[in-house]
Amino acid sequence: MITRRILMAAGAALMAGSLFAGVVQAADKPPVRIGAILPLSGAGAFDGQLAAEGMEAMASIINKKGGILDGRMIELVKYDDKGVPEEAVSAAKRAIEQDKVDAIVGGWFSAVALSLKEETRDKMLTIMTSSQHPKVTEEGHKYNFRLNATSTMNSNTYSKFICDKMGLKTIAFITINDDYGRLEAQNYEKLLGECGIKTLGNEYYNRNDTDFTTALTKIRALKPDAIYVSAINTSQGATIYRQIRQVGYKGTIIASAGNMNPKLVELSGPALEGVYSVSLFAPDSDNPVLQEWIAEYKSQFSNEPAFIGSLGAQAVQLLADAMNKVGDSRDYDKIAAALKDGAQETLLGTFEFDDKGQALQQAYLIRVVDGKITSVKD
Amino acid sequence: MRQPLPLMSGHMDFVVLGQQIVNGLVNGMAYVLIATGLTLIFGVLRIVNFAHGEFYMLGAFITYYIITLMGVDYIWAAAIATVVVAGLGILANVLFFWPLRKEHEFTILLSSLGLALLLTNGGEVIFGADPKYIPSPFSEEIVELGDIFVTQQRVLVFGVGVVVLVALYYFIKNSTMGKMMRATAQNPEGAALTGINIRKVHAVTFLLACGLAALAGALVGPTAMIFPTVGSWAVLKGFIVVIMGGLGSIPGALVGGLLLGVIESLGGGYISLGFAEAIGYAIIIVVLLWRPQGLFGVARKA
Numbered sequence: 208m209i210t211r212r213i214l215m216a217a218g219a220a221l222m223a224g225s226l227f228a229g230v231v232q233a234a235d236k237p238p239v240r241i242g243a244i245l246p247l248s249g250a251g252a253f254d255g256q257l258a259a260e261g262m263e264a265m266a267s268i269i270n271k272k273g274g275i276l277d278g279r280m281i282e283l284v285k286y287d288d289k290g291v292p293e294e295a296v297s298a299a300k301r302a303i304e305q306d307k308v309d310a311i312v313g314g315w316f317s318a319v320a321l322s323l324k325e326e327t328r329d330k331m332l333t334i335m336t337s338s339q340h341p342k343v344t345e346e347g348h349k350y351n352f353r354l355n356a357t358s359t360m361n362s363n364t365y366s367k368f369i370c371d372k373m374g375l376k377t378i379a380f381i382t383i384n385d386d387y388g389r390l391e392a393q394n395y396e397k398l399l400g401e402c403g404i405k406t407l408g409n410e411y412y413n414r415n416d417t418d419f420t421t422a423l424t425k426i427r428a429l430k431p432d433a434i435y436v437s438a439i440n441t442s443q444g445a446t447i448y449r450q451i452r453q454v455g456y457k458g459t460i461i462a463s464a465g466n467m468n469p470k471l472v473e474l475s476g477p478a479l480e481g482v483y484s485v486s487l488f489a490p491d492s493d494n495p496v497l498q499e500w501i502a503e504y505k506s507q508f509s510n511e512p513a514f515i516g517s518l519g520a521q522a523v524q525l526l527a528d529a530m531n532k533v534g535d536s537r538d539y540d541k542i543a544a545a546l547k548d549g550a551q552e553t554l555l556g557t558f559e560f561d562d563k564g565q566a567l568q569q570a571y572l573i574r575v576v577d578g579k580i581t582s583v584k585d
Numbered sequence: 586m587r588q589p590l591p592l593m594s595g596h597m598d599f600v601v602l603g604q605q606i607v608n609g610l611v612n613g614m615a616y617v618l619i620a621t622g623l624t625l626i627f628g629v630l631r632i633v634n635f636a637h638g639e640f641y642m643l644g645a646f647i648t649y650y651i652i653t654l655m656g657v658d659y660i661w662a663a664a665i666a667t668v669v670v671a672g673l674g675i676l677a678n679v680l681f682f683w684p685l686r687k688e689h690e691f692t693i694l695l696s697s698l699g700l701a702l703l704l705t706n707g708g709e710v711i712f713g714a715d716p717k718y719i720p721s722p723f724s725e726e727i728v729e730l731g732d733i734f735v736t737q738q739r740v741l742v743f744g745v746g747v748v749v750l751v752a753l754y755y756f757i758k759n760s761t762m763g764k765m766m767r768a769t770a771q772n773p774e775g776a777a778l779t780g781i782n783i784r785k786v787h788a789v790t791f792l793l794a795c796g797l798a799a800l801a802g803a804l805v806g807p808t809a810m811i812f813p814t815v816g817s818w819a820v821l822k823g824f825i826v827v828i829m830g831g832l833g834s835i836p837g838a839l840v841g842g843l844l845l846g847v848i849e850s851l852g853g854g855y856i857s858l859g860f861a862e863a864i865g866y867a868i869i870i871v872v873l874l875w876r877p878q879g880l881f882g883v884a885r886k887a
Contacts, residue, residue, distance in 0.1 A: 241612050251629045252714035384859060417809045417818060420608045421853040421861065428601045441718035442810040449718075449809075454604075455727055455734035474810060477725070510715075 238282035239268075240300035241526060242500060243519070244313030244323065246290035251316065252471070253441060254515055258315055258336065259285060260443045261461040261516025267525040274534060275505075283523075284308055287546050290315075292322035299326040309536040312522040314338045314353070315515065318388060324351050332539045334522040337515050339387060339465065344565040349435045350539045352525075352546060352564040354518050356487065358387060361464035362394040364570045365485045369404035369461065373483075377405045378461075379431035381422055381447060383439060384411035391437045391463060407431045412443070419447050423454045433459035439466055445474035452478045462571075469511035472575055480576045487555050488514040489571040489582035496524070496554040602734040605854040606847055607730075611739040613846020614746035618801035619819050620826035620838040621750065622794030628833025629770045629790045631690070632682060636698040637798055638820030639704035642813060644670050644799025645806035646712050649719045658719045665805035667796050674795025675788050701816070708813030721807035742804045750801065750839060753793070757835070762789055770833070825865040829872055831879025840880060841854055 243262055246255035266281040274280045284296035284306055295313060302308045306404075311327055314320030314335030320343045327333040328348045335343050335353040341363070344353045356364075367373065378399060382388035388411060395404045407429040410422040426434060434451060438444030444466060451460060459477070464485035472479050490501070490512065500520050504512045529545040530536045550559045558568040572583040615839030623637045647666035680697050692832050701729050723737035754865070757763035762785075767788045768776040801819070802811075804886065826845055830837025872879060 248709070248714075252709070252718065256714060355750065410858060412858050414791070415818065416858070417815070418612055420612075421605060421850050422603045422858055424601060425607060425854055428597060444814055445716065445718065446809040449724070452725065452735045453734075455729075472716060474716060476718070 213507055224289060226521075228248065236274075236277075238280045239527075240282045240284050240306065240308040241523065242284050242286060242299070242306065242308035242311045242313075244286045244288050244295050244302070244311060245315055246297045246319075247285065247287040247568065249518065250290055251290040251440075251476060254315060254337075255290075256285075257429075257468070257510060257513045257516045258519040258563070259283075260559065261500075261502065261512065262312065262523050264500055264507055264512075265270060265520035267507065268499060268503050268525050271522070274532065275531050279536070281523065281527065288319055290319065292319050295323045295529045296326045299323055299331070303327070303331055309336070309530075310526050311444045312519065312526075314343065314504060317343065320353070324348050327351070332526070334526065334543055336518040338359075339466070341550045344563045348386075348564075351503065351542050352543075352560060352566070353464065354566045354568070356519055356568060357565070358390055358464075361393060361485055361570065362391065362398060365464050366395060366398035368485075368572055369399060369484070373433065373459065373461075375404050375432040376427055377407050377429075377431045377457065378433045379407045379426045379429050380409040380435045380437065381419070381426060382409060382411055382435075382437040383412055383443075387439065391425070395435060396453055414440075416443065417446065419443075419450050420454055421449055423447075423456065426456050427456045431458065433461050434462070435461045436440035437463035439463075441468065441471050441474065444471050448475040448478040458477075465514070467573060467575075467580055468513040468515070470513070472580060481575060481579070483572065483574050483583070485570050486514055486573050486580075487568045487570055488517045489573060489580075489581075491569075491581050492556070494554060500554050517555060521555055524553055525551065601854070604733050605850045608734055608835075609847035609850030610843060611735070611846070612850065614643070614743045614842035615801055615805040615843030616822050616826050616841075616845055617700075617750065617839050618742075618746050618797055619752065619823040620795065620803070620842050621835060622797035622834060623820070623823045624827045624830070624833055625797075626790055626794045627765050627827070630682075630787060631773075632683075633690070633694050633697065635694065635771070635792070635820060636677065636701040636704060636816075637772070637794070637823055638818070639701050639708075639818030640670055640674060640798035641765055641802040641819040642708060642811070642816035643704065644802030645719060645811040645815065646708065646717070646802075646813075647799070648803040648806060649717050649811065652720060659719070659723070659807075664799070666803050667800045670799030671792045671796030672803075674791040677795070678787055678791040685785070686787070690718045701820075704817060705813055708793070712813055716810040716812045716880040718810055719803075719806040724807045736806075736808075738807050741774075742808070745800070745804055750835075753797075754835065762786075766790060771874075779827050807842070825869055827879075828869050829879060831881040834879065834881040837879050837881030 209416060232350050240414060245258050246252060259397040262283055266283055271281045288295035288298055307431055310332040312334045313323050315337045317338040317340035320335045320338035332350045337355045339355055339358040341357045341359055382392045392409050412419060436447050438447055454503060460482045462482050467484040467486055501512050525574055529542045530543045533541040547560045549556050556569045558566055560566055573580050574583050619641055626634045628633050644666050647669055648662045651662035651665055652659060659749055677700060681700050685693050685696055721738055723741055726737040728735050728740055757766060765781045765786050768781055826838055826841040830841030848864055849861045852864050
């Protein structure tokens with residue numbers, strides 16, 4: 208009996224102590240809470256993991272330097288959207304109503320971003336990340352921003368390079384059968400056609416296909432100078448690149464813009480060697496913020512830092528800077544104005560937002576050389 | 586917008602056709618390996634095993650880890666993974682199926698569904714969500730048969746498939762255990778009365794079925810990327826084949842699997858890839874309407 212009472216008393220004392228400590232700390236400086244809505248399970252789970260790690264690394268860098276707004280720490284509150292629009296909407300509800308976050312970062316896939324922005328429209332500062340669909344920023348939402356280039360912006364940049372530098376006469380496409388893939392095929396067929404590169408064929412594959420030899424056999428028979436591969440998911444992408452070589456095709460491979468990452472390079476092996484792509488993220492850039500982020504990332508996580516993670520980091524960095532500038536974490540009119548106010552320095556270089564919140568970022572031409580993603584310098 | 590296929594010379598047409606048939610036969614043999622285990626468990630034990638695809642997934646992942654962590658050759662790794670997963674099959678039987686043998690079929694079905702979810706989600710936790718590639722030395726080596734190109738890995742899938750099926754056929758036909766399995770398939774109570782050790786028959790059936798699934802995973806794994814949810818793809822293909830060939834029929838699984846592979850490949854090659862995906866479901870509907878017992882199945886009294 209006695210020991211039990213002592214134990215209980217000790218427990219109560221401990222609890223009171225920790226509660227008290229908690230209160231003191233919280234009263235001191237409440238954290239700035241950023242709701243991160245990402246795919247942490249399901250097919251996009253690996254991409255979501257990379258994104259979360261990128262955000263964590265940037266938050267650590269800022270917190271180590273004393274946080275923002277005179278000593279408030281950045282706290283990430285993560286929600287799993289499973290890559291599904293409905294889940295993202297309910298996560299946003301929880302973030303806004305229960306957890307009272309200061310801002311939301313999300314929208315890694317276009318379908319999710321399109322629903323998410325309706326939930327947060329005009330009431331919550333929202334930074335959309337890797338989604339590429341033009342409509343994510345085109346439908347009026349005064350606190351909505353998007354970091355990635357749209358697929359149309361990417362194809363304009365990339366097609367110029369393909370026309371000028373690659374010396375092709377014919378091309379064939381293998382693209383994913385969804386809004387993004389169809390838009391890609393349409394854009395490139397038109398843009399490359401204008402500079403005299405003839406499209407010989409286009410094969411659409413499905414989201415769950417695991418074998419592409421049938422489509423690639425068909426494409427090989429057309430004998431194009433190059434095959435353009437539009438694959439948004441690492442696992443299918445790597446299989447396609449490998450199988451292009453396995454069906455005996457020896458011509459040029461072109462990788463779609465914005466979908467190159469170290470894991471893809473590792474999984475594709477020699478098939479990706481020498482292949483070009485376009486990215487906002489050049490890991491060999493000497494930008495000091497980027498190098499600091501890469502170092503912090505590698506000290507915390509075992510994955511290689513990837514484009515998707517750098518976008519998450521950029522979102523955290525932009526929010527921190529804008530809140531600092533305004534001196535408040537919830538005055539969204541002022542923060543939105545600060546974000547749109549001219550050029551900003553970030554880990555991905557200098558860029559600005561247009562009036563609709565679409566980022567106009569610098570795109571780099573990249574190439575896989577000796578198994579590493581390197582930027583192509585002219 | 587889309588350009589029509591340019592007219593090709595007759596020879597080229599023929600080569601593409603040949604290539605698509607070869608692609609289809611190889612994919613088909615993978616389906617056969619997956620479906621044989623599924624049909625075996627159903628045929629002998631009357632169990633519909635939804636977790637079958639997960640044993641395919643485990644075969645692929647264990648092969649991957651044996652190669653990358655222990656530095657063992659691909660062939661040995663595949664063999665070890667097959668044996669390990671065959672052992673896990675016995676364990677799954679002891680824990681999830683044997684205790685329920687007298688329960689209603691639905692109970693067993695739900696148990697297998699639970700096992701499938703457990704293995705998939707467990708796989709995501711343990712193996713991680715990132716896709717992986719099984720480094721096989723045969724994946725990049727191309728065999729040229731005239732103008733038709735096949736990787737050595739795909740030749741291996743087909744060759745091993747043939748050998749294993751022949752061996753399985755003779756095992757079931759001639760060995761004592763095979764005879765015991767056939768007796769159990771015909772009438773479990775009768776078999777038990779004649780002194781057949783039903784418990785052992787259960788164990789051996791799971792051993793063979795899960796071993797086959799794992800072997801399929803180890804062989805087909807290097808032709809694409811592997812990830813923890815790959816099992817749901819495998820079990821789906823397996824079911825299409827089994828329904829096509831007849832539940833419980835091994836020759837049915839062989840013909841059904843090869844047929845599905847070739848139909849998918851020709852459908853995808855000459856109509857569209859979207860069609861290739863849909864065709865499996867279309868086959869299920871047609872078979873269930875016109876020949877519910879499958880191509881090789883024997884109509885059973887209810």
